[in-house]
Amino acid sequence: MKFCSQCGAGVERRVPAGDSLPRYVCPQCGVIHYQNPNVVVGVIPQWQDKVLLCKRAIEPRHGLWTLPAGFLENDETTLQGAMRETLEEANARVELLDLHTLFNLPHVNQVYVMFRGNLLDTDFGPGEESLEVALYEEKDIPWGELAFPVIEQTLRLYFQDRKSGRFSIHTGDIIKLPGEGRRFETRMLPKK
Numbered sequence: 001m002k003f004c005s006q007c008g009a010g011v012e013r014r015v016p017a018g019d020s021l022p023r024y025v026c027p028q029c030g031v032i033h034y035q036n037p038n039v040v041v042g043v044i045p046q047w048q049d050k051v052l053l054c055k056r057a058i059e060p061r062h063g064l065w066t067l068p069a070g071f072l073e074n075d076e077t078t079l080q081g082a083m084r085e086t087l088e089e090a091n092a093r094v095e096l097l098d099l100h101t102l103f104n105l106p107h108v109n110q111v112y113v114m115f116r117g118n119l120l121d122t123d124f125g126p127g128e129e130s131l132e133v134a135l136y137e138e139k140d141i142p143w144g145e146l147a148f149p150v151i152e153q154t155l156r157l158y159f160q161d162r163k164s165g166r167f168s169i170h171t172g173d174i175i176k177l178p179g180e181g182r183r184f185e186t187r188m189l190p191k192k
């Protein structure tokens with residue numbers, strides 16, 4: 001950030017009085033511009049023994065598979081956002097069942113909130129941000145071509161729950177390991 005969105009003056013980066021982190025502060029009007037993580041909401045749309053995946057038509061990770069998910073908008077609940085993203089990316093309508101995973105991704109300042117949902121019909125197709133949309137059984141999931149580690153973890157937990165016959169809510173962190181390349185570690189909050 002270079003300029004104050006309130007008055008247009010150039011901003012400074014400093015720790016405001018009583019705070020502990022550097023912020024963008026406007027020396028002219030005094031506004032402190034806080035920057036906080038974004039919430040990504042999405043769905044595991046299920047149909048019989050299959051789940052719906054979308055092939056990304058946008059960067060990052062163009063051409064790789066993901067679950068319908070995207071940034072929560074202002075004035076929207078997480079459930080509304082998850083259903084909207086499913087409609088936008090896959091032209092699919094879902095009945096949401098329950099929260100499935102909450103993952104913190106501190107390296108990109110995101111929190112992922114993923115729900116389980118039942119597809120209402122199979123009348124779906126790629127939206128603007130998808131090249132292709134398809135239903136996959138567990139054995140056919142393109143595990144090597146998934147766009148993000150958070151999606152892989154979410155799907156693995158989903159199929160694990162389904163085998164056990166009991167769905168529960170999973171919370172964890174996805175940590176990017178230091179160094180070059182895309183290496184991540186998943187740390188789940190232990191179940192009590």
Ligand SMILES: [Zn+2]
Nearest residue numbers: 004007026029
């Ligand atoms: Zn200002």
